[in-house]
Amino acid sequence: MADKIPVYEDIIKAHQIIRPYIHRTPVLSSTGINSMLGVDLYFKCENFQKVGAFKFRGATNAVRQLSSAEAKKGVATHSSGNHAAALSLAARQMNIPAYIVMPESAPAIKKKAVKGYGAEITFCESTLEAREKTLEEVQKKTGATFIHPYHNFNVICGQGTAAKELLEDYPDLDVVIAPVGGGGLMSGTSIAAKAIKKEPVVFGAEPLNADDACRSFNQGVLIPSVRPDTIADGLLTSLSSLTFQIIKENVDDIITVKEETIVAAMRMVWERMKIVIEPSSAVPLAAVIENKYKFDGKKVGIIISGGNADLDHLPF
């Protein structure tokens, strides 16, 4: 059975549901960066979102739409990162249990965050197989509902609310760019942007070293990444059938960027804007840096996906 594809009305509904629980994050600009690049950039700062990432939007929407019987048994997921923290806090705010399967190798800051939000962590090997098997065991034991990080209707609708807010604040953007990992943010962003504006250009930005979305997009078939290796640790995952389908229909192009440009973009934001962003968040700005001619004089909205950088392992 094909998965249900969200439409903009689903994102509007998600926004109504999650609004009391999320931050409406600010949109920031930097005269310095704008004049360096010759572009008018508007950064939607989801690094200031609860748990430090846009993931809280989708997780909250998913948790709030559970039936009360489902909710009682809690939620579960496998994630090494922000989705785990987001689901844990969203569950705690409803007083329901969260079970997180996480590889031992996950960054310390993210383990700490998940523990801090009161979730029960089960550690596993870092292969996808180990994660899925462990998650299955956890679900069998607890009856918890699996909330996939991006292959999930309600999660995608929640993530789309960031672009909705951005375009409410700045309706005249020419371009919107989001980073692409598993494609949840990209899917929600593209549905919202295409519905709100008549002809906006919606780009995905992806590390060249984890370019499954770009290759899938160009070849028209889903091609998962094999051993992706990028500093943008939030973008290691590959598209799912659901997010691929949405992206294929709504995104105008996927731009890939080099690792060194990601680091330079991240540093540019820290130095010039004085905000902490994680490497994955720097990928859309890296796309602008590598393709200035494409954006010359344009008003470009960028979704800053999160701020959970590991301060003990900075790339500069």
Next chain:
Amino acid sequence: MADKIPVYEDIIKAHQIIRPYIHRTPVLSSTGINSMLGVDLYFKCENFQKVGAFKFRGATNAVRQLSSAEAKKGVATHSSGNHAAALSLAARQMNIPAYIVMPESAPAIKKKAVKGYGAEITFCESTLEAREKTLEEVQKKTGATFIHPYHNFNVICGQGTAAKELLEDYPDLDVVIAPVGGGGLMSGTSIAAKAIKKEPVVFGAEPLNADDACRSFNQGVLIPSVRPDTIADGLLTSLSSLTFQIIKENVDDIITVKEETIVAAMRMVWERMKIVIEPSSAVPLAAVIENKYKFDGKKVGIIISGGNADLDHLPF
């Protein structure tokens, strides 16, 4: 001749003059930090100010109040840091020259910033004597007006506008804390806070390793620091006769903090609030961390002085 002491009306006037040129910076809070410390903290984010520091307020006020004959010849100062960048940009915005005397040992990021704002830099040894001598030579040659980083009426008035904005946004603060270096920010903050509120408590926060303000305050005589050594590089300077007099009259107490608490406070802000602040800016939060009992349940305003941290030399 005694220096003229600013009153609140001078700060109001400064605010009218500089308003078109400065950012009205946001006041941020963190539920995480508040619940950890049991305090209600309101951070006035001058790290988002132009040039990344409150210093732009004072420098702009000083430059804008020059006569046109003075302005033509430009401005000069000796500074290793944010005041140099601030004066350079304030001068450039008026199309007048800025001459900066700077020790070779100044952080790379600050040299780069000053050069970027088009100032003419003269490097010197890092002793105060070398700086003053070099500055004198520069002034003789150019006829530029010396704008002292803090021993200057207009500079102090400009710095006071940050606290004015903070108390306009949050009129019911119980306490206001600013970091103390040369005392320009502290002077302006204390004059503004005491004028706006009937009985606010105004604290200065200072590194134990550069505690001239605390010792001067407690002993009633000006005692400059001897070889101060702190990570809070913006607070190495000692009070001047002018700032000491203002602080003596308007500040309720000076709290000193340990180096490791400054680093912990800085990291807490980066991790929890996702904003980049320089070590000096973390000193007021360090004062709260070391003296939680003093602030229990209180609404405390903190001036975050700047965000020009050297990303190549972070303390964590």
